Amino acid sequence: MRSTEVMVIGGGPAGLSAAVEAASLGCQVMVVDSDLKLGGQLIKQTHKFFGSKEEHAGTRGFEIADILFRELDENKERIQVLSNTTAVGYYKEDGVVSCVTGEDEYFRVKPQRVIMATGAQEKMIPFPNNDLPGVYGAGAVQTLMNVYGVMPGKRVLMVGAGNIGLIVSYQMKQAGVDIAGIVEFMPHVGGYWVHAAKDRRLGIPIYLRHTILEALGDRFVTGAVIQEVGAKGGLVGEPKKIDCDVICMAVGLTPTCELLWQAGCEMTFVPELCGYVAKRDNQMRTSIPTIWVAGDAAGIEEASSAMVEGRVAGLNAARSTGHLTDTEFDARSSLYWKRLSDLRAGPVGEKIRYGISQACCGSWEV
Amino acid sequence: MDLIKEHPILDFQHGKKVKFFFDGAAMEGFEGEPIAAALHANGVVIYRETPQMKRPRGFFCAIGKCSSCFMVVDGVPNVRTCVTALAEGMKVETQRGKGLVPALS
Numbered sequence: 001m002r003s004t005e006v007m008v009i010g011g012g013p014a015g016l017s018a019a020v021e022a023a024s025l026g027c028q029v030m031v032v033d034s035d036l037k038l039g040g041q042l043i044k045q046t047h048k049f050f051g052s053k054e055e056h057a058g059t060r061g062f063e064i065a066d067i068l069f070r071e072l073d074e075n076k077e078r079i080q081v082l083s084n085t086t087a088v089g090y091y092k093e094d095g096v097v098s099c100v101t102g103e104d105e106y107f108r109v110k111p112q113r114v115i116m117a118t119g120a121q122e123k124m125i126p127f128p129n130n131d132l133p134g135v136y137g138a139g140a141v142q143t144l145m146n147v148y149g150v151m152p153g154k155r156v157l158m159v160g161a162g163n164i165g166l167i168v169s170y171q172m173k174q175a176g177v178d179i180a181g182i183v184e185f186m187p188h189v190g191g192y193w194v195h196a197a198k199d200r201r202l203g204i205p206i207y208l209r210h211t212i213l214e215a216l217g218d219r220f221v222t223g224a225v226i227q228e229v230g231a232k233g234g235l236v237g238e239p240k241k242i243d244c245d246v247i248c249m250a251v252g253l254t255p256t257c258e259l260l261w262q263a264g265c266e267m268t269f270v271p272e273l274c275g276y277v278a279k280r281d282n283q284m285r286t287s288i289p290t291i292w293v294a295g296d297a298a299g300i301e302e303a304s305s306a307m308v309e310g311r312v313a314g315l316n317a318a319r320s321t322g323h324l325t326d327t328e329f330d331a332r333s334s335l336y337w338k339r340l341s342d343l344r345a346g347p348v349g350e351k352i353r354y355g356i357s358q359a360c361c362g363s364w365e366v
Numbered sequence: 367m368d369l370i371k372e373h374p375i376l377d378f379q380h381g382k383k384v385k386f387f388f389d390g391a392a393m394e395g396f397e398g399e400p401i402a403a404a405l406h407a408n409g410v411v412i413y414r415e416t417p418q419m420k421r422p423r424g425f426f427c428a429i430g431k432c433s434s435c436f437m438v439v440d441g442v443p444n445v446r447t448c449v450t451a452l453a454e455g456m457k458v459e460t461q462r463g464k465g466l467v468p469a470l471s
Contacts, residue, residue: 133424140428148403149378
């Protein structure tokens, strides 16, 4: 049985920030991440971030990952990083986490504190043949293309005009892939105008009020059928056949919450946070006093806020293990919460603010 | 291999080129990169066949969560090829059905 003061599950923006925060304050930290490479979604993001200077606005996602890697390195005597290692079980009886490296190297860890930064997974929509090879998640397409330099296909139909669908479409165009179009069920683009404008400048058609009816192909995707959706939600007009070898799904994300359920954390369904999330107090602590949650696992938002939530979780884990005084804690904590409230300000943050109000219980102490 | 040749932002650093086998056919890929990515670069998109409906399955989530890319690797079935690193001489096979647990030697 291995042991550690703080175990961080997930090595994306939230998890790495949590690890760096806790370690810089003196904690011994173990980070497990299921992927071959650390950094979560950041390493495949080539677009420049918005937000404020503290959250690296104007810097590309993969460069922000490099900044976090440098911080990890500065704290390397206190951080153990295990890549390609999945936390597969949390035993609430004794707080033991079971992990597997690769496909068959199992081990157990007994941490004093756990930060769940497990991120998100892609949603799917039902249509005939949606299981054919060639129907790929947008994150998967980004991995192939931006991390490994592999062409995802020759001609791609994108489903979903949220930020991910819009961004991945122009990224594919930059990589030399032909984009047949972007299909969006809603009468308007869901993502930021700046991204939609980039797609339009590149000549990518955006089919608003359209849906995918089916994927075509016998053994793999050879095309898709799309059709217009009327004001009442029914199909109108004629179905259109689109030639493509990849159908890229960008229809939203949902928090990865299996371990939180298994740990017995109090969970709640919040549509604005895109699924089931752990109820948390105003320091990101779950109903289990030794477990914190951060990033997309706590509700789908953006990497900028995930990084700050990670800092909050790491800071709290360090305080609860006696690594800093209340005064030091208060100073840092109020800084992080100020940054979070700045990131969530204005009309753009309205949905997330409401979602958090549904998931946050203020304080667990009655 | 179908790799991105020029990119306005990214400069791809690949590792050592290695030889591996897909259903007996020799292919090239990069050491340490996911098996699934190497197969895709070689034009292979069908990775397994489902047990009952015999439906083809391929790449899907790329984060080791969906089980779509399970294949038989060096005789071991149900390997998540999207998060398993390619190595020299690997024998990668299309998985038909659930796969058989290899006998312990």
